[in-house]
Amino acid sequence: MQEKMEKSNIFHTLFLEPEKLINKVVTSKYNPLYYHGALPQFIMYVLFLSGLLLFAYYVPTVDNAYFSKNLINAFTSVDYITNTIPFGAVVRAMHRYAGDAMVIAILLHMVRVWFTDRFRQYRWVQWLSGVVLLLMVMFIGQTGYYLIWDERSLLLTRMTVSAFEAVPVIGEPLKHWFLNGRNITNLTLSNYLFIHIGLSFSLLFALWIHYVRMTRPVITPPPALNYLLVALILVAVYLFPITETKMADLNLQPTNMEIDWFFLWPYWVLSSAGAGGYWFWITVLLAVLCLIPLPMFYGSKAVEAAEVVTNKCTGCRLCSLDCPYQAIEMVPAPAGSRFKLLATVKAYRCSGCGVCVGACAFDAIDLPDLPDAQVNLKIKELLEAK
């Protein structure tokens, strides 16, 4: 109970107070904290569009042919984009900072969902698909850093290979898959590009799974918020412009690199804890994230599903439309009924939230041991509580 109170107090300080303040300034219609799930999706479109422009000029080869003057490889093509293509540097920087913004938005979404307990019951699918989406975004971002093919890309590639090699049994095949061969060749960068773009489009499929069980997912922030978000990214482009780096040389071993803390923090773990420690901490982190929605960890009581009072149900579908968990299915009414449809509750999907009780205008649905009058009273009490 005390733990619940603490969680509630932290949530109040972290989210509700800023929410109130923002509502006063821009009203709830434009409060970005109400669109924490939709913002990453909008950022994804910014990334797709900017990525498409970069892809048009990118050449995925590592060939450095003794640094000949008219060399065309991944690094020089990125250099060409930055220095020669109109707005190339801006588009490149936008692609980078939109990626960072996506990680921030996803983390905000995740923390808020955790605080509001929206990972429980039937929403375990959303939570786990969200964890998968976060992993995908992280890996896509990291492959983006490999693609530039500067000294940092080479160091990241070698560090990743060392981490894969430390995995028992499948370490060698993993390394082989990652490098697209036994050594770093042109095929390695083709593989990076394939992962970067292929996995990006796979996000759409993962998002479908993320949304499939939601009745009315909010997936589009209001346009004004989208403009503000793009404006923030553009300000970051000006404040942190693209800077010159050195082309990767396979004969050298770079040891230092500039870290993007949003995407490259696992490499900090890798360099600090070694390959064994890296896999240990990553496994612990993933295990914790995956175990969060298990009922035994949040002390869930058995849920008593809502019950339809069949002789009162008119088949109006209000409860079915309002149910956030798609737990109410409309079926043909039994023979002799005055109405065409009858609501039925899928008990395994019901979280006992009481939304259907509030939606029904005919008192035709109840929570066991909690008549709708009491549900309304409880809601009123919660709303009025300060």
Next chain:
Amino acid sequence: MGSIRAVLVVIFALGCVYFTMAMPWAEHNMTATKETVPHTIKLLYLTDPTIKLFDLYAAQKEKHEQELKNKNAEGNLGEYVYALAMAAAMTLAALAIMVVGSEDEVEKTVLPSKN
């Protein structure tokens, strides 16, 4: 719409136009002239006011250039300034839209009442 809201919208909209006009100036590496004024502006016979605006922006040129050079920025420096002008224009446009749109705000929590 209340008069204060209307005044705010006009201020934000004018600010948006001011920064939008900085974009063609920045695009030409912060050295725009009469020849580089966008064709649409010429059609609207607004070349002279635009040039005056360009002169206003030009006072900021050195500051922007110095800042970007200090950060070892790669590529055309004017394009980064274009990004900044675009960000300012978009922010003001968003604020104007918010002022207009906030009138339609609806209460999210509606308690059902049964008789």
